[in-house]
Amino acid sequence: MSSSSPRIPNPTASDADQTPARKRTKRVSMREVAEHSNVSVATVSMVLNNNPRISRATQARVRRSMDDLGYRPDRVAQSLSSTYTRLLAVMIPPLSHAFADTYFGEIISGIYDRAARLGHKIIIEQAKPKFIESGQHLELVERRFVDGLLCLGFIENYEFMHDLVERGQPVLSVNSHFVDLEVDSVVCDYTAGAEQAMNCLRQLGHKKVGMIIGGSKGVTTQDIMAVFKANTEELGTYDPSLIVDGRYSETGGAEAARQLIDKHPDVSAVFCSNDKMAMGAMHYMHQSGRKVPEDISVVGFDNLYVSQFLNPPLTTVHLPLYDLGDLACERIIQRIRGRREAVSELLPTHLILRESTAIAPGR
């Protein structure tokens, strides 16, 4: 320091020159804070963590040093010494527009806010086949990228959750659960929502109702179908071919609507198990010259933000997606902190009546 012997530039000097690009405001470490306030790093650490064993006087002095020096604890070092990363992974399915899916978005919003309040950050990962095959879902926790995983929208290909559960890693499934896998879950009450939707259609005098579902395996889909079946059987119109798969997408919904109407031209209402398919169905009606709701009623499920702006605005079952995320986040953090018992929560749903439904034609 005193004798600044100016070394002749050596071969690695150029390498050294690269680094300064990242020098930035030279990081201040705990050691420097300790020196500045004449205490040990242990004491600084304890002040940082509000350990009550430190006297008020020292507390104050150290805090001042921190401020004076602009100290920012290195969270990487903190994580290395402690058990947690305070990072959570949000897994979304390998669908092509998954990141732009408002359904996932609203849930993530709830997760994010709760995570922030509990001092956590979230990373997003898409469970593409290669990702799972190469075991990256396991690496996420085992290489300490995150403390736990929240899985959104997995109805099939959820074996990866099994891997995690098996190894005792914190995982939670949001809005889907399984018969063959015991994993923490937080889901909406699909049965109650479907009941209300079918009730509404019956009160409007609809006898022959079609249903567009997303796949047929999901437990929640099974729940909705059970309600649909019970109701249409009471109406005396039940027929398995009234149920068509719309693969949860807009295009799928449009195709399913065509298929349904071709086969059953006398259907006066269509109940869709999500808003995207309802949107596709309405799109098909519009393109094929049918008027909603005058000619045919459409009911959705989810109550996405956009659904109120459709033409006509969509009648749909409201799902508390934000709250779902909020609760899921709280529960996974409890699990991370040591909760042992499995958890499975159910959130209430309700119908939102808008303009895509009307009295059955000819009534």
Added chain:
Amino acid sequence: MSSSSPRIPNPTASDADQTPARKRTKRVSMREVAEHSNVSVATVSMVLNNNPRISRATQARVRRSMDDLGYRPDRVAQSLSSTYTRLLAVMIPPLSHAFADTYFGEIISGIYDRAARLGHKIIIEQAKPKFIESGQHLELVERRFVDGLLCLGFIENYEFMHDLVERGQPVLSVNSHFVDLEVDSVVCDYTAGAEQAMNCLRQLGHKKVGMIIGGSKGVTTQDIMAVFKANTEELGTYDPSLIVDGRYSETGGAEAARQLIDKHPDVSAVFCSNDKMAMGAMHYMHQSGRKVPEDISVVGFDNLYVSQFLNPPLTTVHLPLYDLGDLACERIIQRIRGRREAVSELLPTHLILRESTAIAPGR
């Protein structure tokens, strides 16, 4: 280990009991791999990092040990010893449905894929006022949560980027740039897109066109307005009151449409600077009994995925959002790795003609 002296349970035993909940498959460290293959940890580290100085034989032996023991390098330790976290932050604005915004979603999709390919993960943060006020945007990099920030959709309140730039932290603004702040950016060619949209309307014989914008400060908004002004002046219909603010939202778009039509009932087309406002405008037309495109044409901007499913499907300017994210991610990583020169990229746009536009009425 040999003499298992069964200690009497002490006060802290219960604490110790909590921890095992997180024991999981007892982590394997580099030291154990080293012992297992009779080399030093330095060698294991070098094998892990494919350092060519290690002989093929040792390479193989160590790799086997890794596999046998199920070794997973602790990325927290790796980050502590190296310069990078290999984490990127994606900042979104403090709008209420920002997480569920498909515009951001498509960009993030591009960011994610590129990041994954370059060995990075992404965390999402919303720049709420409190977040910025408490300096958390700085903590993000200075506490080593991430290596750099990608900012989406900031048109106002972008001072926080200044803080970062000032301290030499890697930041990049996606699809917005500023006159008073030099920051890396990747944006779409709004001028060219607007030209095409206006051209299309003129060819369809529209003389009196209204415009719905999102705020008036953004550089890109200025670009669009300049094109709008130039074109309507040529048509001899320019009037500042033909431009109304729709705040980039569906509701804002609906209100702006009402305002515009109340003041100028003879407007035959409306050009909106994003699809959400166009959707709101179409919603207002529908609710007020006007037919799109027979009575009035509507053009959007963004080409969101849903726009093709609207009734009628929306004519709009396509923005390469996925590519935008992809390129932005590549550029921020170059910056993190030491690039010094500022970067500002422009991506091409083009009009997508659908059914919300038609020949001007009475032509």
Added chain:
DNA sequence: CTGAAAGCGCTTACAG
């Protein structure tokens, strides 16, 4: 081609 050692910046018993 490989190893011993220092260091990254924290936390946490342990001792006083």
Added chain:
DNA sequence: CTGAAAGCGCTTACAG
């Protein structure tokens, strides 16, 4: 109430 020391699991000169 506070400090010295070990440890978290890696990487990286340095030496041989």
